Amino acid sequence: MNVQQPARLAATLVVPVPDPAALRARLIEHLGRYAESETTPTGDVLLSSELGLSRLTIEAGGLRIASESGDAAGLAYIKMIMADHVLEFTGPGLTLHWTGAGAAGSPLPFFRAMTVTAVRTVGRFRRLTLAGDDLGRFAEGGLHVRLLLPPEGAAQRWPVTGDDGRPFWPDDNPPPARVYTLRGIDVAAGRVEIDMLLHGEHADAPGAAFAARARPGDLVGMTGPGGGDLPAAADYLLFADETALPAVARMLAEMPAGRRVRAFVEVEDQADRQALPTAAAAEVVWLCRRHGEGLEAAAAAIGADDLAPDTIVWGGMEHAARRALHRRAIDVWGLPRSRMRLASYWRRGKAGDDHRHDD
Numbered sequence: 005m006n007v008q009q010p011a012r013l014a015a016t017l018v019v020p021v022p023d024p025a026a027l028r029a030r031l032i033e034h035l036g037r038y039a040e041s042e043t044t045p046t047g048d049v050l051l052s053s054e055l056g057l058s059r060l061t062i063e064a065g066g067l068r069i070a071s072e073s074g075d076a077a078g079l080a081y082i083k084m085i086m087a088d089h090v091l092e093f094t095g096p097g098l099t100l101h102w103t104g105a106g107a108a109g110s111p112l113p114f115f116r117a118m119t120v121t122a123v124r125t126v127g128r129f130r131r132l133t134l135a136g137d138d139l140g141r142f143a144e145g146g147l148h149v150r151l152l153l154p155p156e157g158a159a160q161r162w163p164v165t166g167d168d169g170r171p172f173w174p175d176d177n178p179p180p181a182r183v184y185t186l187r188g189i190d191v192a193a194g195r196v197e198i199d200m201l202l203h204g205e206h207a208d209a210p211g212a213a214f215a216a217r218a219r220p221g222d223l224v225g226m227t228g229p230g231g232g233d234l235p236a237a238a239d240y241l242l243f244a245d246e247t248a249l250p251a252v253a254r255m256l257a258e259m260p261a262g263r264r265v266r267a268f269v270e271v272e273d274q275a276d277r278q279a280l281p282t283a284a285a286a287e288v289v290w291l292c293r294r295h296g297e298g299l300e301a302a303a304a305a306i307g308a309d310d311l312a313p314d315t316i317v318w319g320g321m322e323h324a325a326r327r328a329l330h331r332r333a334i335d336v337w338g339l340p341r342s343r344m345r346l347a348s349y350w351r352r353g354k355a356g357d358d359h360r361h362d363d
């Protein structure tokens with residue numbers, strides 16, 4: 005019988021460095037958090053993750069990185085991640101050149117140009133419908149995307165694959181990027197829905213400003229998806245402020261019957277509550293800051309005995325709140341990392357998402 009193997013896409017990078025062993029050790033140290041590493045009998049190191057596989061070989065001319073993936077986007081991410089790390093460790097002077105699949109100048113497989121087709125106001129959110137082609141890969145592997153938000157009136161040219169595997173901007177003008185959740189996705193219709201919060205004090209911030217001014221016909225870039233899938237479990241405990249409410253809405257909408265969910269959602273006041281349809285057995289507790297309620301107090305009222313043995317604890321919120329919840333999950337609830345998905349969605353006083361720290 006002839007068993008058809010999925011096609012593998014492959015690309016190779018030779019990094020010309022005087023001490024390839026030292027570079028390889030640093031790559032393994034840094035990428036080991038996301039990829040499994042294994043040394044072969046010939047002394048090569050294999051790094052494997054859900055994106056694909058890379059073989060790291062020490063040669064006379066430097067370090068050879070031979071990468072492969074079953075998916076063009078997976079390979080493109082590997083190339084970008086490798087190049088980012090190599091240049092961080094060697095300094096920016098080095099010129100990198102990948103050979104193989106995903107040639108320089110070709111479209112970036114994880115990028116889509118999207119057009120705003122509808123905008124409406126939902127409480128403190130602007131709900132944007134964006135249309136684009138070939139959205140299948142955005143339906144799996146994570147809920148969030150990075151929106152590339154050109155300033156008003158800018159004539160934006162979008163990135164292509166660079167020679168070094170990183171995005172190449174033809175006009176050298178990458179716009180600000182911010183992370184948002186696909187609250188809904190309809191692959192067949194080529195549509196996604198995003199709820200963008202109008203966080204009042206910072207009306208000129210790229211995300212909030214775009215949300216306020218967006219009109220049908222506006223263009224945005226979108227890369228992703230990211231964040232990984234929620235592990236399967238019988239019980240979930242969710243904690244969210246407004247920025248993670250779209251993620252809670254999507255998780256509940258996609259949760260099958262038979263799962264139990266308790267969700268704590270912190271909002272400004274009762275008017276911010278939304279309907280959150282689900283097939284799961286879900287209890288949603290709305291906490292109103294205006295009445296002095298918040299995630300920290302809600303979490304403090306939960307003891308280790310209140311958690312079913314396989315409960316997955318998920319959360320998205322401000323940086324300091326995430327740290328407090330993370331500490332409680334370890335010190336009080338005794339949860340292992342495998343049962344926690346706690347992320348900082350924004351940080352008071354800091355722009356962008358460089359502060360992010362996922363668990």
Ligand SMILES: Cc1cc2nc3c(=O)[nH]c(=O)nc-3n(C[C@H](O)[C@H](O)[C@H](O)COP(=O)(O)OP(=O)(O)OC[C@H]3O[C@@H](n4cnc5c(N)ncnc54)[C@H](O)[C@@H]3O)c2cc1C
Nearest residue numbers: 184185201203206209210211212350351352353354355356
């Ligand atoms: C995985 C993930 C998913 C996310 N999904 C969503 C989503 O679906 N919808 C959504 O609205 N946001 C979401 N966020 C949060 C969003 O990325 C941040 O709020 C982001 O900072 C907004 O960018 P900005 O340009 O408006 O503000 P920035 O330029 O990043 O920040 C400017 C100032 O505004 C402050 N600020 C940022 N966010 C808030 C806030 N929520 N409340 C008060 N002050 C704030 C900052 O502290 C800073 O002082 C998500 C974040 C992550 C990491």
